[in-house]
Amino acid sequence: MKIAIIGAGNLGLAIAKGIINSKITETLYITKRNIKTLQELDTLDNVFLTSDNREAVKNSDIVIFAIQPAHMQEIILDCKDLFKEEQTLISVVAGFNIHKIEDIIGDNLSIIQAMPNTAISVNQSMTCICSNKKGKEKINLAQNIFNQLGYSIEVPEEQMQAATVICSSGIAFWMRLIHAQTQGAIELGLEPKEAVDMITHTCIGAARLLISGNNHPEQEIDKVTTPGGCTIAGLNEMEHQGLSSSIIKGLLASYNKISKIAKN
């Protein structure tokens, strides 16, 4: 399998790192205009750094677009004559729906829209995917790739905006929650590094409990909250200060924004 990543910025580079870790590809082309910033990958075998998108597209079975939405039309048009029916085109461009890509290159190519997150660099991305009609036959291939870079699920195209908020922006939301806990932990007298270790491993534990069992989060909370104890005191104060409400409102604001971007 030969893969090209068009646009190695924050996400494209993270995808490249995940792919390199998982050794799923025979050759990996990585493009950006200024390839000097990719020096850390320069010496790797079978990894080709170039600013020539056409060279990357020509030499790949799977082409992943990880550029800003404003660059999509120009870059796709530049490579349009090179795309082949057997290739799989994967776009991770948020808010750039499949029909916008089909408007540029037609509906004869397999197009997958994927929404990963930056944890793809450590093969822990939650990635949601959907496809155009032609791309249905390539969904398994795409899931096979993203499952090696974390975990993936297929969702209806109309849920991609929600998936962007929960999975892709979600990394930033969780980071902010972890940071807030760190600030609290430092005030309780813990060293910052020690605090982050404690918080991140507790966070992984909470996620593992829900992934491994079928319990609702509140059932797990019930097991922790000793009547009259410190957990319920903390939880109630957080809710008095609007924790759940502020998170829900934040998710809705994020969703409204990406929906607006997708409509333009």
Ligand SMILES: NC(=O)C1=CN([C@@H]2O[C@H](COP(=O)(O)OP(=O)(O)OC[C@H]3O[C@@H](n4cnc5c(N)ncnc54)[C@H](OP(=O)(O)O)[C@@H]3O)[C@@H](O)[C@H]2O)C=CC1
């Ligand atoms: N960051 C994230 O966590 C997520 C991002 N996304 C989506 O991924 C896309 C990329 O986001 P992000 O990585 O943050 O953005 P960046 O701006 O960090 O990356 C975009 C990259 O595209 C490169 N680029 C620009 N023009 C060209 C060109 N003509 N040919 C090749 N490469 C080019 C730029 O490098 P140079 O200037 O050197 O060419 C830059 O490194 C966006 O559409 C975003 O919506 C989706 C989910 C999560």
Ligand SMILES: O=C(O)[C@@H]1CCC=N1
């Ligand atoms: O913030 C953004 O718009 C992009 C999409 C999801 C993550 N980053």
